[in-house]
Amino acid sequence: MNTLSRRGFLAGCAGAVATFNLSRAAMAQSTAPLALSAATRTLDIDGRAATVFGLAGPGGQGLALDPGQRFRVDLTNDLDVGTIIHWHGQIPPNAQDGVPDMPMPLLAPGETRSYDFEARPGTHWMHSHVPIQEMQLLAAPLIVRSAEDVAADRQEVVMFLHDFSFKSPEEVLAAVAGGHEGGGHGGHGDAKGTHRMPMGGMAAMPGMDHSAMGHGAMGGMPMGNMQGMGGMMGMAGQMGGMAMDLNDYDWDAYLANDRTLSDPEVVPVERGGRIRLRVINAAAATVFWIDTGTAAAHLVAVDGHAVHPLPGSRFGLAMGQRLDLEIDLPSEGGAWPILALREGARERTGLILATPGAEVRRLDAVAETAAPAFDTDLAQEGRLAALFPLPQRPVDRSHILMLAGSMQPYVWTINGAVWGQHQPAIARSGERVLLSFHNMSMMGHPMHLHGHAFQVVGLNGQAVAGALRDTVYVPPMSMVTVALDAGEAARWMLHCHHMPHLAKGMMTEFQVSTSA
Structure with a gap:
């Protein structure tokens, strides 16, 4: 579960995936490098087991840094194939950028490589720069919080989007x-x-x-x-x-925080609370519309950079892009689905914001109508x-x-x-x-x-x-x-x-x- 409370870290709700729990331990200032591992993991995709790749940090999948904290990471390749990780949205020295042989080679299985550079604040992510590995979900959030994030009275939620196939990337x-x-x-x-x-x-x-x-x-x-x-x-x-x-491909599933709408993540929220929703499109080949439904939202940042707030309830983002939404919840209790709609199609995924005791209704993974194409004009x-x-x-x-x-x-x-x-x-x-x-x-x-x-x-x-x-x-x-x-x-x-x-x-x- 990817939540950071307005007033301290919220306890995980039942059924939330631990792989997306960016705990305070993961964000603690430390003189020692953070350990990050490229490794295999198993997901439950609509009742079927799937072996995929991932990037495991101290608190689960991904990393989150505090204001001013350097990106000091020891990356270990626990896969049985060579890999290399790109820190998407960061501007490291070129030698640490994470592209095969430009200039550094892939990390061999079992190898550890150290990274140390000044982190840029915002909603970013990290992924393999080997296309077939990114298609195997070798990616994770990389959140760098600003001083304003720490001071703000709001809860942070990350929604990490994937498309997924049971077939191999080569197929x-x-x-x-x-x-x-x-x-x-x-x-x-x-x-x-x-x-x-x-x-x-x-x-x-x-x-x-x-x-x-x-x-x-x-x-x-x-x-x-x-x-x-x-x-x-x-x-x-x-x-x-x-x-x-x-x-140009119909994927087997569309995931938000590693889950489909048959068993979505339910994020506990407070009545009348403000949410900072950080959305990352890590899909291989799918553009999504983010639909907040009846929850009023403002788009406040794209790709980790602040924009003049833009009100609305539906915003699109292409592969590799990120957007930050501020959502002010009503003072009454309830459940608010935040959906990611596949452009030009009916498939969708998402998560649900819910106050304690709220009724959470089942959502179909296929909408009644297709979403439009994204931003053609x-x-x-x-x-x-x-x-x-x-x-x-x-x-x-x-x-x-x-x-x-x-x-x-x-x-x-x-x-x-x-x-x-x-x-x-x-x-x-x-x-x-x-x-x-x-x-x-x-x-x-x-x-x-x-x-x-x-x-x-x-x-x-x-x-x-x-x-x-x-x-x-x-x-x-x-x-x-x-x-x-x-x-x-x-x-x-x-x-x-x-x-x-x-x-x-x-x-x-x-x-x-x-x-x-």
Whole structure:
């Protein structure tokens, strides 16, 4: 169970999973490194045992640090295969970033490796940077609390989301790559090509001429044909006939804190209490909508960075992204389901906030209607504004990154190349850099940059002063521009966080050299 009380640590309720109990012991300041182990564990998935991977800390799955506490961790590989862990959302020295052979090799079975760096506050996570291992749930929360978190009179709850298959990752990838055009559900654990969802007729245009897309900057973003594509998106409703591709695999289960809605975690809460809900999308290939139902919520942070509070009851997040919601509960008792809805489909998962003695009703894992596709018009992203934006300064360098791919053959590229044939995006340490992601495919791509935080500054040709992030979702036939200040001189990964897309080539690098 992932709860930290407003007035001290809440005792675990019956049936809560101990693996998500981030106890005070796990957060205690200590001169000794925290022990973290990559190991196997067994889950009960709707009455069927499943052996998966995990990251066990002092208090169960995951780690939580107090304000000012360094990330001092001894990671031991207790698996029978090599592994390496990436600290998603943190900015460690490049040698500790956790990417195979960039520069450190995988940890061999039985090996221990030490990490020591300044931790960045916020809702983050950690996961294997071997795609098939992340698909085996080798991931866990990484929460770094701020002084404001400690002082606030509120309860903290973590919701960690996964998609899961009883088949091996290799079987899943083979099924996805060999999927056929279909639609509808092919049964659990099956590839069936894609779910199709109308996009107002936006189709991939492989022959489109991008030569006029310049590298100049105005209003914080590259100019050129960007206004043209923004206009096409605006006319999408008139173009009829085509569709975006969603959910190229039907997973066996969708998990919140390792559980399905057949036996959800029930989090004990106080009447009239304030909740800080930290949601982490650790799924391999599933975008979720977070639906708080009748519980009033405000979105207050994305990817560990504060935003101007945004009221609502439904917010989406793509793979690799996080969001923090503040929820004020009514003064009367009750139970409030917090659901994660699979985009473009009926499946859902979640947890339940409940006051003592409240009736907790059973929830079906399949909703009556399908949830919509996520942020196809970038409306949610466009409403986000950083509370502490990057300082204004001239742009030193711009890069355009073309995102493309297809279902047949199942290959995904950045600037026309798969990993290993890629040309790095380059910069010098300290430069202000713009990265403009142009998605020319009919699937969305959550793009994650290692070693940096960036600010969203352009959406479909329109300048914005958006959120600070490390993972930004780029919908089909859309463009998103981000600004950043180049950090340590090193090779930093830049990739799609959809695991089958990553496994099939959608990765490049942001190569930073020393300043002149």
